[in-house]
Amino acid sequence: MYARFSLLFLFCLPLLPSVQASQDHLADWSNWSIEGTPDLFYPASEAAFEGDQGMALFLPANEDMQVTATSPLLSLPETGHFRLSWWMRSFHGKSLTVRLTINGDPVGEYPLRSDMQYWSQGHLDFVGEEGDALAIILEADGALGRTSAEVDHFSLRHSPTPFPEVPSLDGLNQQMEPLRLNANQYIFIQRRLTESGPPWPPTLPRTAEDEALLTDADRVGPDGLVYPDWTYAGVPGGIPEAPVVVRAADRGIHPNGEPVGEALQKTIDEIVKGGGGALLLGEGTYNLDYPLVIREDRVVIRGAGRGETILQFSYDGPTDGMVGFANVSEGSTLGPGTPLRLHARTKGLTAMRILGPDGHTIAEHGSHRPEWYFYQEYNRPANFTIQTHGRVLIDRYGPGTHRFTASASYRDQEDEETTLTLHLTEDGDRANARPWGEAAISFHQSGTWNQARQRLVADAPRGSRVIQVDDPRPFHDRAYLVLSVSDQDDWLDSRLIEHPMARGGLLRRKVVGIEEIRDNWIQLKQPLRQDWNADEGVLVIPWQPVRHGGVEDLTIEQTGELWTSGINFNAAAECWVRGVEVIRPGRNPITTWDVKHLEVRDAFFDGAIYAHGGGGTAYVAWQAAYDCLMENVSARKLRHAPNVQWSSSGNVFRNSTFEDSGGQWHAGYTHENLFENITIRTTGSHGAYPFGLYGSYATGMHGPQGPRNVVYGSTIDSWRGGLKVGGTVEGWIFAYNTIEAQRGPAVALMPGTFHATFRGNVLVSHEPDPSLIWIATPDCVDNHFQDNYLIGMGECGTGWRGSWDLRNLIRIIDPESLICPIFSGAGRPLEEEKNRRIADVPSLLPSPQAPVPSIFEWQREN
DSSP states (O other): OOOOOOSSOBOOOOOOOBOHHHHHHHTOGGGSEEESOGGGEEEEGGGOSSSSOEEEEOOOTTOOOEEEEEOOOEEOSSOEEEEEEEEEOOSSOOSEEEEEEETTEEEEEEEEOOOSSSOEEEEEEEEEOTTOEEEEEEEEESOOOOOOOOOSOOBOOBTTBOOOBOOOSSSOOOOOOOEEEEOSSSSEEEEOOOSOOOSSOOOSOOBTTOGGGOOTTEEEOTTSBEEEOOTTOSSTTSOOOOOEEEEGGGGTOOSSSSBOHHHHHHHHHHHHHTTOEEEEOOSEEEEEOSOEEEOSSSEEEEOSSBTTEEEEEOOOSOTTSSEEESSOOTTOEEOTTOEEEEEEOOTTEEEEEEEOTTSOEEEETTSSOTHHHHHHHTTOOOOOEEEEEHHHHHHHHOSEEEEEEEEEEETTEEEEEEEEEEEEOSSOSOTTOOOOOSEEEEEEOSSOOOOOOEEBOSOBOTTOOEEEBSOOGGGTTOSEEEEEOOOOHHHHHHTTOOOGGGOSSOSSEEEEEEEEEETTEEEESSOOSSOBOGGGOOEEEEEOOEESOEEEEEEEEEOSOOSOEEEEEEEEESOEEEEEEEEOOSSOSEEEEEEESOEEEEEEEEOOTTTTOSSSOSEEEEESEESOEEEEEEEESOSEEEEEESSOBSOEEEEEEEESOEEEEEESOOBSOEEEEEEEEEOSOTTOOSEEEEEOOTTSTTOOOOSOOEEESOEEEESSEEEEEOSSEEOOEEESOEEEESSSOSEEEOTTEESOEEESOEEEESSOTTOSEEEOSTTOOSOEEESOEEEOOSBOOSSOOOOTTOOSOOOOSOTTOOBOOSEESSOOOSEEESOEEESSOOSSOOOOOOSSSOHHHHHHHO
């Protein structure tokens, strides 16, 4: 059994009670025997994921070596399927393998490969009998090799223990940080699911014959499959043409190299006072030295054309000092929801702090963004900002007038500080507070966040168009509302959600338009996509976004290595980006949070400064986005593109191309999103994962993905595996696509993936071992494969090299066999009919035959 680690994602089968007797044996690393070079493996407290101690491995650079650590013999207390699990992390990890033997015979092995510092989880699955004697072996063998880096100073560190600095000019000799394996709770033997069956009863219709499950949220397609309804995606009625009300040249704003940030912001504020319209920029390159923030409706920034009007974003922190508060000035008033944000100059930056009037530290760098350390150690300052909120300050110091200090530490110089007097009040959220942004252009909620939250008082099932609240009055002057529920333990447990970062209330959230209010019933503009149960404490929140704003016909290019994005939408609805190019922003070309009916079209996104990822970097993503549309977009050299995450639903990516990037269902119960007629070509560079399309695991930090995401009429070409569905998901549809894997399965369905449909696809693997389609576990049930071309069951070879991050790959074929099976793993499809099998990959692949070229357009027309 072979596999490779993929960064950030935590792969795990459905969690069942661990075998405590075996876990206890592993809790003491001192009982392990070391062969080879004993001082390379050693117990260390800094190697612990949790608990007191883990096993550290130090691999010298460019040195041939071999060292093996073997556990004591372990006895299984019962018969059944088991799992060996571990957590690990390393820098540039190579040449380490976990092996398992039973009664001296090898059972499986798993090369550990990770090239960043994030904790990752892996496991081996096996079948054992009561009394079997197990041994776990960690084996390092070989050299790390050399890596070139065009830097004049380079260091590798990781808290809490700094790593030695390695100055170099090209031809960098990298040293290896200890690999960290935890023995207390996170290396253990665990019983695996043995019975078949879905993780929960099916809730979605698959075909028109499932009449009892059909609701107004479902649309029966021309092929008889039941799809989500995407007719609400994008700006309702299409993107409007905003009239030009101000020309930049008429306000003395010219592309002559002089800073224009302050002048543009004043002009935007002027347009707001006049009721909105378009600000027209001329041809040429403008020096945008300060983030632009739009907080009111109907403001459009328009250029003379992509590549003709260029905004060079040159911001590098406060313009009047090294550190300061970005969104307030002397005497500003902060309400409970007002952010207090620190910005600092980045050159040599080592620490940031917000201090209260008593000198107490309220917030400090890295406390909520640990990846900031990572970029800083590469002398590339990722994060230049930290924040707290008025609620925190009021609770600690009470309403009234107080002094607060922004502090920053730098290499080889004294700390820098700025102190302001601020007024804290329980009334209002943004009185007198200046806006802020972490992008060249930001659209942020125009009104206060209404605190008159209501509780849902009656169940609102999927497909419903009405909800009931106690008091509808706060909703009468609002076009939208937010449904939100803090994730309940029963629901989380039913979805096998274990990781605390995925249990933070970001999984179930929805923005819905208000049609009409009668008594305490609110009529919605569209049917609900999931069940909302009153007994779960669902909040119904009045919502007033910034609306009808856009960016058109220009290029945004970042000039410095700052962790900022191109365009940001936060609490925005019916906004758009059209004819825009974003070149190498620090973080993401476009970011979203709580957006509705956003539309991005005719755009080009080219890379990101921090393209290798970390903390949500180098994405083309819908994040906390609902019924948004991205069309006719080209993107390249990005980490996850296209991508949906954090409760995003009803969104559409279509007619777009993503080169050197990988598609993702990344985090937080994304559901009923459509990828249609997109092309993805991934090479594994720029931080992309080794699958063309990838869905996260429910048990990891990203939480589960939700039901019925759809890929239709698309082309996926991946340097490793084709498609990987992360597990514990229901009812996904893959129809009329070409999915081509250069090495590994074309399709991998991970634990708990059920009720999925694969129809009319061309599924190809050039090296399919162990199979063309991997179905991991017996709880992968009710999966249908119909009318597909299954291509590439030729020679597997005897020395299968594996795929980057497939988990629990038990070799089920004879090691000497040269023919790969179609299906492997512990699961099997429910229905497998009318599939055409081709052993060797032809030079010209057959084309999928869809009943309609676009299910999106078909729904709008029907």
